[in-house]
Amino acid sequence: MNILAIESSCDETSASVLSNGKICSNVVATQLIHTQYGGVVPELASRAHQQHILPVVDKALTDAKVTKKDLDAIAFTKGPGLLGALLVGTSFAKSMALGLGLPLIEINHMQAHVLAHFIQDPKPEFPFLCLTVSGGHTQIVKVTSPLEMEVIGQTRDDAVGEAFDKTAKLLDLPYPGGPLIDKYAKTGNPLAYTFPLPEMPELDFSFSGIKTSFMYFLQKQVRENPNFIKENIEDICASVQHTLVNILLKKLKKAAKETGIKEIAIAGGVSANSGLRTSLLELGQQLNWKVYIPDFEYCTDNAAMIAMAAHYKYLNADFCDQTVSPMARMEF
Ligand code: KG4
Ligand code: ZN
DSSP states (O other): OEEEEEEOSSSEEEEEEEETTEEEEEEEEEOGGGGGGTSOOHHHHHHHHHHHHHHHHHHHHHHHTOOGGGOOEEEEEEESSOHHHHHHHHHHHHHHHHHHTOOEEEEEHHHHHHHGGGSSSSOOOSSEEEEEEOSSOEEEEEEEETTEEEEEEEBSSOOHHHHHHHHHHHTTOOSSOHHHHHHHHTTSOTTSSOOOOOOOSTTOBOOHHHHHHHHHHHHHHHHHOTTHHHHHHHHHHHHHHHHHHHHHHHHHHHHHHHHTOOEEEEESGGGGOHHHHHHHHHHHHHHTOEEEOOOGGGTSSOHHHHHHHHHHHHHTTOOBOTTOOOOSSOOO
Protein backbone atom coordinates (compact mmCIF):
# COMPACT_ATOMS: atom_id res chain seq x y z
CA MET A 1 0.00 0.00 0.00
CA ASN A 2 1.54 3.32 -1.13
CA ILE A 3 0.37 6.77 -0.02
CA LEU A 4 1.66 10.07 -1.40
CA ALA A 5 1.29 12.90 1.15
CA ILE A 6 1.57 16.63 0.57
CA GLU A 7 2.18 19.38 3.15
CA SER A 8 1.86 23.10 2.31
CA SER A 9 0.39 24.77 5.41
CA CYS A 10 3.06 27.44 5.95
CA ASP A 11 6.52 27.99 4.47
CA GLU A 12 7.63 24.42 3.73
CA THR A 13 6.56 22.58 0.59
CA SER A 14 6.89 18.91 1.33
CA ALA A 15 5.96 15.53 -0.14
CA SER A 16 6.45 12.04 1.24
CA VAL A 17 5.74 8.47 0.18
CA LEU A 18 4.73 5.86 2.74
CA SER A 19 4.76 2.18 1.72
CA ASN A 20 3.17 -0.44 3.96
CA GLY A 21 3.35 1.82 7.00
CA LYS A 22 7.02 2.85 6.49
CA ILE A 23 8.24 6.25 5.30
CA CYS A 24 10.25 5.78 2.06
CA SER A 25 10.87 9.44 1.20
CA ASN A 26 10.44 12.87 2.77
CA VAL A 27 11.35 15.85 0.60
CA VAL A 28 11.15 19.35 2.11
CA ALA A 29 11.69 22.63 0.21
CA THR A 30 12.06 25.46 2.72
CA GLN A 31 11.10 28.91 1.45
CA LEU A 32 14.02 31.20 2.17
CA ILE A 33 12.34 34.25 0.64
CA HIS A 34 10.64 35.16 3.96
CA THR A 35 13.94 35.77 5.80
CA GLN A 36 14.27 39.29 4.38
CA TYR A 37 10.75 40.25 5.58
CA GLY A 38 11.10 39.11 9.20
CA GLY A 39 8.16 36.68 8.96
CA VAL A 40 6.15 34.56 6.53
CA VAL A 41 4.45 36.67 3.82
CA PRO A 42 1.32 34.66 2.93
CA GLU A 43 1.15 35.67 -0.75
CA LEU A 44 4.83 34.88 -1.31
CA ALA A 45 4.36 31.54 0.46
CA SER A 46 1.55 30.57 -1.94
CA ARG A 47 3.64 31.50 -4.98
CA ALA A 48 6.65 29.57 -3.70
CA HIS A 49 4.45 26.50 -3.04
CA GLN A 50 3.27 26.68 -6.66
CA GLN A 51 6.88 26.75 -7.86
CA HIS A 52 8.07 23.93 -5.59
CA ILE A 53 5.20 21.48 -5.53
CA LEU A 54 5.84 19.63 -8.81
CA PRO A 55 9.59 19.06 -8.35
CA VAL A 56 9.09 18.16 -4.68
CA VAL A 57 6.40 15.55 -5.49
CA ASP A 58 8.52 14.18 -8.36
CA LYS A 59 11.53 13.80 -6.08
CA ALA A 60 9.47 12.15 -3.34
CA LEU A 61 8.24 9.53 -5.84
CA THR A 62 11.74 9.01 -7.31
CA ASP A 63 13.41 8.72 -3.88
CA ALA A 64 10.82 6.11 -2.87
CA LYS A 65 11.20 4.29 -6.23
CA VAL A 66 7.44 4.48 -6.68
CA THR A 67 5.56 5.62 -9.77
CA LYS A 68 2.18 7.35 -9.90
CA LYS A 69 0.66 4.05 -11.03
CA ASP A 70 1.78 2.34 -7.80
CA LEU A 71 -0.11 4.80 -5.58
CA ASP A 72 -3.19 3.77 -3.56
CA ALA A 73 -4.17 7.13 -2.06
CA ILE A 74 -3.24 10.82 -1.93
CA ALA A 75 -3.17 12.69 1.39
CA PHE A 76 -2.87 16.41 2.03
CA THR A 77 -2.90 18.93 4.88
CA LYS A 78 -6.37 20.43 5.12
CA GLY A 79 -5.47 22.86 7.94
CA PRO A 80 -4.78 24.70 10.13
CA GLY A 81 -2.42 27.03 8.29
CA LEU A 82 -2.27 29.90 5.81
CA LEU A 83 -5.29 29.62 3.53
CA GLY A 84 -3.52 30.50 0.27
CA ALA A 85 -0.67 28.10 1.08
CA LEU A 86 -3.05 25.26 1.99
CA LEU A 87 -4.99 25.90 -1.22
CA VAL A 88 -1.94 24.98 -3.34
CA GLY A 89 -1.42 21.58 -1.68
CA THR A 90 -5.15 20.84 -1.50
CA SER A 91 -5.78 21.67 -5.17
CA PHE A 92 -2.73 19.68 -6.24
CA ALA A 93 -3.78 16.62 -4.22
CA LYS A 94 -7.37 16.84 -5.45
CA SER A 95 -6.33 17.10 -9.11
CA MET A 96 -3.86 14.24 -8.79
CA ALA A 97 -6.40 11.99 -7.05
CA LEU A 98 -9.04 12.83 -9.66
CA GLY A 99 -6.63 12.22 -12.54
CA LEU A 100 -5.43 8.90 -11.18
CA GLY A 101 -8.82 7.77 -9.82
CA LEU A 102 -7.45 7.47 -6.25
CA PRO A 103 -9.06 8.11 -2.85
CA LEU A 104 -8.23 11.36 -1.06
CA ILE A 105 -7.32 11.67 2.62
CA GLU A 106 -7.56 15.01 4.48
CA ILE A 107 -5.20 15.51 7.43
CA ASN A 108 -5.20 17.89 10.39
CA HIS A 109 -1.69 19.38 10.56
CA MET A 110 -1.57 19.41 14.39
CA GLN A 111 -2.68 15.79 14.69
CA ALA A 112 0.01 14.92 12.16
CA HIS A 113 2.69 16.60 14.34
CA VAL A 114 1.61 14.24 17.15
CA LEU A 115 1.64 11.17 14.88
CA ALA A 116 5.21 11.98 13.76
CA HIS A 117 6.06 9.81 16.79
CA PHE A 118 4.96 6.72 14.88
CA ILE A 119 7.52 7.18 12.10
CA GLN A 120 10.40 5.77 14.13
CA ASP A 121 11.06 3.56 17.15
CA PRO A 122 10.59 3.72 20.07
CA LYS A 123 6.91 4.64 19.76
CA PRO A 124 4.91 5.95 22.71
CA GLU A 125 2.31 3.68 24.30
CA PHE A 126 -1.31 4.80 24.59
CA PRO A 127 -2.46 6.86 26.33
CA PHE A 128 0.32 9.44 26.12
CA LEU A 129 0.59 13.20 26.49
CA CYS A 130 2.07 15.26 23.68
CA LEU A 131 3.24 18.84 24.12
CA THR A 132 2.74 20.21 20.60
CA VAL A 133 4.66 23.44 20.14
CA SER A 134 4.95 25.29 16.84
CA GLY A 135 4.86 28.74 15.29
CA GLY A 136 1.07 28.80 15.42
CA HIS A 137 0.13 26.44 18.28
CA THR A 138 0.93 25.47 21.85
CA GLN A 139 -1.13 22.53 23.06
CA ILE A 140 -1.08 19.65 25.50
CA VAL A 141 -2.79 16.74 23.77
CA LYS A 142 -4.00 13.54 25.40
CA VAL A 143 -3.64 10.80 22.79
CA THR A 144 -5.72 7.66 23.30
CA SER A 145 -5.25 6.10 19.85
CA PRO A 146 -3.89 7.28 16.48
CA LEU A 147 -7.32 8.67 15.66
CA GLU A 148 -8.47 9.80 19.11
CA MET A 149 -6.87 12.89 20.59
CA GLU A 150 -8.08 15.58 22.94
CA VAL A 151 -6.56 19.01 23.55
CA ILE A 152 -6.48 19.34 27.36
CA GLY A 153 -4.57 22.63 27.50
CA GLN A 154 -3.60 25.34 25.03
CA THR A 155 -2.46 28.91 24.62
CA ARG A 156 -5.07 31.59 25.02
CA ASP A 157 -3.09 34.05 22.90
CA ASP A 158 0.28 33.64 21.12
CA ALA A 159 2.06 30.39 20.38
CA VAL A 160 5.45 29.71 21.98
CA GLY A 161 7.12 29.64 18.52
CA GLU A 162 5.79 33.13 17.92
CA ALA A 163 7.25 34.26 21.28
CA PHE A 164 10.65 32.88 20.15
CA ASP A 165 10.41 34.49 16.71
CA LYS A 166 9.11 37.91 17.87
CA THR A 167 11.76 38.12 20.61
CA ALA A 168 14.41 37.22 18.04
CA LYS A 169 13.14 40.08 15.88
CA LEU A 170 13.65 42.49 18.82
CA LEU A 171 17.22 41.17 18.97
CA ASP A 172 17.63 41.94 15.26
CA LEU A 173 17.91 38.27 14.34
CA PRO A 174 16.44 37.10 11.00
CA TYR A 175 13.27 34.98 10.67
CA PRO A 176 12.75 32.30 11.88
CA GLY A 177 14.52 33.40 15.05
CA GLY A 178 13.74 30.35 17.22
CA PRO A 179 16.73 28.30 16.01
CA LEU A 180 19.06 31.33 16.42
CA ILE A 181 17.94 31.96 20.01
CA ASP A 182 18.66 28.25 20.57
CA LYS A 183 22.14 28.65 19.05
CA TYR A 184 23.16 31.72 21.12
CA ALA A 185 21.58 30.25 24.28
CA LYS A 186 24.08 27.36 24.19
CA THR A 187 26.89 29.62 25.42
CA GLY A 188 24.84 31.95 27.62
CA ASN A 189 23.81 32.03 31.28
CA PRO A 190 20.10 31.05 31.58
CA LEU A 191 19.85 32.79 34.96
CA ALA A 192 21.45 36.09 33.87
CA TYR A 193 18.05 37.83 33.64
CA THR A 194 14.83 36.66 35.24
CA PHE A 195 11.26 37.30 34.14
CA PRO A 196 7.96 36.71 35.96
CA LEU A 197 6.18 33.56 34.73
CA PRO A 198 2.54 34.04 33.63
CA GLU A 199 -0.18 32.71 35.95
CA MET A 200 -2.74 30.87 33.83
CA PRO A 201 -5.59 28.68 35.06
CA GLU A 202 -5.70 24.92 34.54
CA LEU A 203 -3.51 23.61 31.73
CA ASP A 204 -3.65 26.73 29.56
CA PHE A 205 -0.74 28.89 28.46
CA SER A 206 -0.22 32.57 27.69
CA PHE A 207 2.79 34.05 25.90
CA SER A 208 1.71 37.58 25.02
CA GLY A 209 2.54 39.02 28.48
CA ILE A 210 6.00 37.47 28.63
CA LYS A 211 6.71 38.69 25.08
CA THR A 212 5.89 42.22 26.26
CA SER A 213 8.10 41.75 29.37
CA PHE A 214 11.03 40.80 27.09
CA MET A 215 10.35 43.91 24.98
CA TYR A 216 10.19 46.36 27.93
CA PHE A 217 13.30 44.78 29.44
CA LEU A 218 15.26 45.19 26.20
CA GLN A 219 14.02 48.75 25.61
CA LYS A 220 15.08 49.78 29.13
CA GLN A 221 18.53 48.15 28.82
CA VAL A 222 19.18 49.65 25.36
CA ARG A 223 18.25 53.15 26.65
CA GLU A 224 20.98 52.75 29.31
CA ASN A 225 23.50 51.06 27.00
CA PRO A 226 22.93 51.15 23.21
CA ASN A 227 25.24 48.13 22.82
CA PHE A 228 23.41 46.03 25.42
CA ILE A 229 22.04 43.48 22.94
CA LYS A 230 25.30 43.02 21.05
CA GLU A 231 27.33 42.68 24.25
CA ASN A 232 24.93 40.25 25.95
CA ILE A 233 23.26 38.29 23.15
CA GLU A 234 24.16 34.84 24.57
CA ASP A 235 22.90 35.64 28.09
CA ILE A 236 19.71 37.28 26.75
CA CYS A 237 18.93 34.28 24.51
CA ALA A 238 19.70 31.77 27.27
CA SER A 239 17.46 33.64 29.74
CA VAL A 240 14.60 34.02 27.25
CA GLN A 241 14.80 30.35 26.27
CA HIS A 242 15.00 29.25 29.92
CA THR A 243 11.85 31.28 30.72
CA LEU A 244 9.84 29.95 27.74
CA VAL A 245 10.90 26.34 28.43
CA ASN A 246 9.95 26.74 32.12
CA ILE A 247 6.46 27.93 31.18
CA LEU A 248 6.00 24.87 28.94
CA LEU A 249 7.36 22.32 31.40
CA LYS A 250 5.43 23.68 34.38
CA LYS A 251 2.14 22.95 32.60
CA LEU A 252 3.33 19.62 31.21
CA LYS A 253 4.22 18.55 34.74
CA LYS A 254 0.76 19.56 35.95
CA ALA A 255 -0.90 17.67 33.07
CA ALA A 256 1.08 14.50 33.83
CA LYS A 257 0.18 14.74 37.51
CA GLU A 258 -3.53 15.31 36.86
CA THR A 259 -3.90 12.53 34.27
CA GLY A 260 -1.46 10.09 35.90
CA ILE A 261 0.14 9.57 32.46
CA LYS A 262 3.91 9.00 32.37
CA GLU A 263 4.34 8.48 28.61
CA ILE A 264 5.34 12.00 27.52
CA ALA A 265 6.09 13.25 24.00
CA ILE A 266 6.90 16.56 22.36
CA ALA A 267 6.18 17.57 18.76
CA GLY A 268 6.16 20.59 16.42
CA GLY A 269 8.87 23.01 15.33
CA VAL A 270 9.77 24.23 18.83
CA SER A 271 10.45 20.62 19.91
CA ALA A 272 13.69 21.05 17.93
CA ASN A 273 14.82 23.43 20.71
CA SER A 274 17.82 21.95 22.51
CA GLY A 275 16.98 23.65 25.83
CA LEU A 276 13.49 22.12 25.78
CA ARG A 277 14.84 18.70 24.79
CA THR A 278 17.48 18.65 27.56
CA SER A 279 15.19 20.03 30.28
CA LEU A 280 12.43 17.58 29.35
CA LEU A 281 14.83 14.63 29.55
CA GLU A 282 16.02 15.83 32.98
CA LEU A 283 12.46 16.30 34.25
CA GLY A 284 11.50 12.90 32.83
CA GLN A 285 14.29 11.25 34.80
CA GLN A 286 13.23 12.98 38.01
CA LEU A 287 9.55 12.07 37.60
CA ASN A 288 10.02 8.61 36.11
CA TRP A 289 8.48 9.53 32.75
CA LYS A 290 9.18 7.77 29.47
CA VAL A 291 10.08 10.68 27.19
CA TYR A 292 9.74 10.63 23.38
CA ILE A 293 11.48 13.26 21.24
CA PRO A 294 11.30 13.04 17.42
CA ASP A 295 14.35 13.41 15.18
CA PHE A 296 14.87 17.04 14.06
CA GLU A 297 13.67 16.17 10.55
CA TYR A 298 10.22 15.23 11.93
CA CYS A 299 9.89 18.17 14.37
CA THR A 300 9.48 21.02 11.90
CA ASP A 301 6.90 20.86 9.08
CA ASN A 302 7.26 17.79 6.86
CA ALA A 303 5.02 15.55 4.76
CA ALA A 304 6.22 12.30 6.40
CA MET A 305 4.03 13.12 9.40
CA ILE A 306 1.10 13.76 7.03
CA ALA A 307 1.75 10.36 5.40
CA MET A 308 1.87 8.65 8.80
CA ALA A 309 -1.44 10.21 9.85
CA ALA A 310 -2.90 9.20 6.46
CA HIS A 311 -1.81 5.61 7.02
CA TYR A 312 -4.12 5.30 10.04
CA LYS A 313 -7.02 6.98 8.20
CA TYR A 314 -6.47 4.67 5.20
CA LEU A 315 -6.69 1.60 7.44
CA ASN A 316 -10.01 3.01 8.68
CA ALA A 317 -11.17 3.75 5.09
CA ASP A 318 -11.62 7.38 6.20
CA PHE A 319 -11.60 9.21 2.85
CA CYS A 320 -12.94 12.60 1.77
CA ASP A 321 -14.52 13.69 -1.50
CA GLN A 322 -13.51 16.19 -4.18
CA THR A 323 -15.62 18.99 -2.62
CA VAL A 324 -13.15 19.23 0.31
CA SER A 325 -11.71 22.74 0.97
CA PRO A 326 -8.73 23.83 3.05
CA MET A 327 -9.39 25.40 6.45
CA ALA A 328 -7.15 28.08 7.96
CA ARG A 329 -8.52 27.33 11.44
CA MET A 330 -9.29 23.77 12.27
CA GLU A 331 -10.00 22.04 15.58
CA PHE A 332 -9.31 18.36 16.26
O1 KG4 B 1 5.99 23.23 13.26
P1 KG4 B 1 6.69 24.34 12.52
O2 KG4 B 1 7.79 23.98 11.57
O3 KG4 B 1 5.67 25.21 11.72
C1 KG4 B 1 4.41 25.54 12.21
O4 KG4 B 1 3.48 24.68 12.08
O5 KG4 B 1 4.32 26.65 12.81
O6 KG4 B 1 7.23 25.35 13.66
C2 KG4 B 1 7.92 26.51 13.32
C3 KG4 B 1 8.34 27.20 14.61
C4 KG4 B 1 8.95 28.58 14.39
O7 KG4 B 1 8.37 29.47 15.31
C5 KG4 B 1 10.44 28.36 14.69
O8 KG4 B 1 11.10 29.50 15.19
C6 KG4 B 1 10.35 27.29 15.75
O9 KG4 B 1 9.35 26.41 15.28
N1 KG4 B 1 11.63 26.57 15.90
C7 KG4 B 1 12.39 26.68 17.01
C8 KG4 B 1 13.55 25.88 16.78
N2 KG4 B 1 13.44 25.31 15.54
C9 KG4 B 1 12.25 25.74 15.02
N3 KG4 B 1 12.20 27.36 18.15
C10 KG4 B 1 13.16 27.27 19.11
N4 KG4 B 1 14.30 26.55 18.96
C11 KG4 B 1 14.53 25.83 17.83
N5 KG4 B 1 15.64 25.11 17.70
ZN1 ZN C 1 3.70 22.63 11.99
